[in-house]
Amino acid sequence: MNFLNDRKRVGVMRNLPAFFIIVLLMLPVLFLILRLDFGFNENWIHFKTYLLGDAASNTALLVIGTVLTSGTIGVLLAYGVTVYDFPFRRAIRWSLYLPLTIPPYIAAYVYSGMTSYTGVIQTTLRGWGIILEPGSMSISSIKGAVFIYTITLYPYVYGIVRSFLENHSAGFVETARLHGFKAWRILFKVIFPLVRIPLIGGVTLVIMEVISDYGVVKYFGIRTFSSSIFSLWFGMGDSGVAVKLSFYIMVAIIVFLALEDLLRGGRRYGVSGMQPRRIEPVLLKGFKGKALSMMMISFLLISFIVPVLQMIYWATMSYEKVRLDNLSVIAFDSLFYSLLAAAIIILISITLCHLQRWLNPNFKKAVGKLTQTGYAVPGAIIAIGTIMAFVSIDSTLYPLYKLIDPSTKKLVLSTSTIMLLFAFVIRYMSIGYNTVNSGFSKIGTGFNDTARIMGKTPGRALLQIEIPMMLNSLASGFLLVFIDIMKELPLTLLLRPFNFNTLASRAYEYANDERILESSIPSLLIIVICMVSIAVFVAINRKSRKGDKFDVEN
Amino acid sequence: MKRLKVFLVAALVLFVFTLAAGCTSPATDNKSGEVKVVNLYTDRHYDTDDELYAQFTEETGIEVNVVKGKSDELIERLKTEGADTEADLLITADVGRLERAKIEGLFQTVDSEILVGNIPEKYRDPDGKWFGLTKRARVIVYAKDRVDGTQISTYEDLTKPAWKGKVLIRSSENIYNQSLLASFIELNGYDQAKAWAEAMVVNFARDPDGGDRDQATAVVAGEGDVAVMNTYYLGQMLNSANEEEVKVAQSLGVIFPDQGGDGTHVNISGGGVVANAKNTENAKKLLEYLASAKAQESYAKANYEYPVLENIELSDFLISLGDFKEQSIALSKLGELNAEAVKAFNEAGWK
Secondary structure (H helix, E strand, O other): OOOOOOOOOOOHHHHHHHHHHHHHHHHHHHHHHHOOOOOOOHHHHHHHHHHHHHHHHHHHHHHHHHHHHHHHHHHHHHHHHHHEEOOOHHHHHHHOOHHHHOOHHHHHHHHHHHHOOOOHHHHHHHHOOOOOOOOOOOOOOHHHHHHHHHHHHHHHHHHHHHHHHHHHOHHHHHHHHHOOOOHHHHHHHHHHHHOHHHHHHHHHHHHHHHHHOOHHHHHHOOOOHHHHHHHHHHHOOOHHHHHHHHHHHHHHHHHHHHHHHHHHOOOOOOOOOOOOOOOOOEEOOHHHHHHHHHHHHHHHHHHHHHHHHHHHHHHHHHHHHOOOOOHHHHHHHHHHHHHHHHHHHHHHHHHHHHHHOOOOHHHHHHHHHHOOHHHHOOHHHHHHHHHHHHHHHHHHHHHHHHHHOOOOOOOOHHHOHHHHHHHHHHHHHHHHHHHHHHHHHHHOOHHHHHHHHOOOOHHHHHHHHHHHHHHHHHHHHHHHHHHHHHHOOHHHHHHOOOOOOOHHHHHHHHHHOOOHHHHHHHHHHHHHHHHHHHHHHHHHHHHHHHHHHHHHHO | OHHHHHHHHHHHHHHHHHHHHHHOOOOOOOOOOOOOEEEEEEOOOOHHHHHHHHHHHHHHOOEEEEEEOOHHHHHHHHHHHHHHOOOOEEEEOOHHHHHHHHHOOOEOOOOOHHHHHHOOHHHEOOOOOOEEEEEEEEEEEEEOOOOOHHHOOOOHHHHOHHHOOOEEOOOOOOHHHHHHHHHHHHHHOHHHHHHHHHHHHHHEOOOOOOOHHHHHHHHHHOOOOEEEEEHHHHHHHHOOOOHHHHHHHHOEEEEOOOOOOOOEOEEEEEEEEEOOOOOHHHHHHHHHHHOOHHHHHHHHHHOOOEEOOOOOOOOHHHHHHOOOOEOOOOOHHHHHOHHHHHHHHHHHOOO
16 A cells, blocks of 8 residues: 555645646636527538538548558658668757648648649749649648648657667667568557557647637638538538537547546556667668668658748748838747746646546546647637636636726736637646646656655655656647647637737738748748757757766766 | 835835736727717728828827737627627728628617718618728739649649649638639539549648748749739738848749639628717717728738729739739628638648
């Protein structure tokens, strides 16, 4: 028995903060649910008759297609860079994260701009006298959307699988090699079964992004659940039906996550049985190494370098038509609020993960699932829920505001950036929480228990011993959340106070007006800022890896 | 201990930053003795609009605070904020949304001689709730090199068998299409409008995708022969930084449909003073400024939109398009019938 963590001692008091945080995170969704009515009105029947079939099959195709391609590509790339050594491996290893910095809807605009009749590809071909069949290059289709999602979202899979393989696959891969397994056999017999769990983690993020995306499908004219929500709400003006549909989607996602957990059978890799040991890559000499290197570079070309070059070219063509004077303020605001929100998310995640370690495992699972709700619903819906929540908070707090300043206005919080920050936190809590939680589950409770035997309190043990051990997970969680918020659109558009702009909202304003050339300057700034943050992350990573080694040797 | 301190300090710093972030939002009240302001929600995202606001501030000393967003979502935000909203003025790029805001009770009646004097009656709400500022026509364009422009003179013509597999138009999710179909519902009734949509779907060159500019490009590329688009986007293409786009726009012919009948479909962008505005007078002043000859000229010149004011000097682009007859229906109908239009589109299978 674990006396330290006797249930009696872990009383209500310790559960309370976790409970409070969860309620706060659920607030917008709760407000939306309050608005639900479960009747079946005329619009719902219309939706079922004319839209549901299309929306369901398209969403399913997009999700399945993206999961298969981004899953396969993510695992292959992760396998390649961990198991082999080849020319430019170190640069490629972190460059493969870069496509994450391009917002999917921008990638959609860029790629359709490039492949259109007036785009660079067809124009060049026409210059050579080659005229293509009209529409033959069009990417506005389900396949095209899967392509866009794959090149912008695969880094979720790649990142998670790669870090898992680097730390946990050494024994398996080396054993297989000793038995004379060839590369492909190792891939199918060892790697795929081994990475099943991190793969599911990465793919889950991809699925959520695809389901809630609106920008790409709207531009490509593909009807999905997400676009149906907007069509019901704004086209038919029936917010009740729209909220109901998003509620069903949210429930479906939570059920899916629970099922996934069930199928996994609660199997988690504890650290106890597997001493993490870094895998030593095998040097691929000569042609093979060059070929692997070339393959990875060409993938990077497609997913990142070519679109960015195109944007740079467009930026040089259009900078005279773009308002540049306030860009530095906008860039600063984007950076500041993304950093702030990411920091808040990581702090809350640490608190939650720490508090829940001693909780009943079922309750713990429930906490994990509930943090996901904000990510499972389209952003615009979360935004409306957030406004409802904040307006009612402001009404409640109004007497208090009056005490401080008798001439105050009523909507204090909901006209400030605090509301926007709050929404960011809710939306991206899931990403932060999952990364931080994986850090916690690798560590287990052993270190904390030991520290407490040595006379430390659980909190102090967390700060002094465990957090330094998890720096890597924390940093990667921070980075993922930061990049996501830099690209964030619906929440910013809907919740921002007066005169507040982000780079993403600037890019949107131009792109929405079909001025894609003009939108490339703010888009490029997003990409540059995210690239710098990845570079910083890589530097921290290297430093902390040295630290790891030191620990192990001791 | 040191780490605990670091952690606490970090938490404190975050908290302070959050508060500071919250409090630095600009002064949006209009208390006596403070800066005069007007707070604007708009879904017009043009840099040229920002310039107009700056000029307004220069002339009147009234600062313009702006939230740009999508009109539907801004309307939803206004509804939720209710009596406590800080917004004074709502501007949208589609009359359907203006009418929806009016129906939701979000606008107040504005009594202004300038607005009534400048804006022709058909471009403003009879109850004085909203006022049109610019207009766009939804026209048919065709490939000059292979289509005889005289073959098409109405929207109905696009549904003829001759154009099977040749017609390009964007998705029914688009508000300009919704307003177009709403105008047909008003003119010809629901069934006939739906029949038009069904016949259009039969003639589609491809499943709808992309924006108006993409339809124009697809015509020149040969994916179809004719497309429906707003004049405003054509103006943008003619002035694009991409030479290829300019070439595309130049090789298109423009048809103003229904000149012998109901007239070409026109949509307006405009605004209204928010019912719970705190700076009503300033909001009114801004609206009046935007309807003044000076601002109207800037709309026509810089943004390729038609001014609502008469006798404004037009840009060369607008002059080149020539005069045309407009649909004469009450624009408010477009808003009222929007939901009907969406249903008709869905039933017709128009994606």
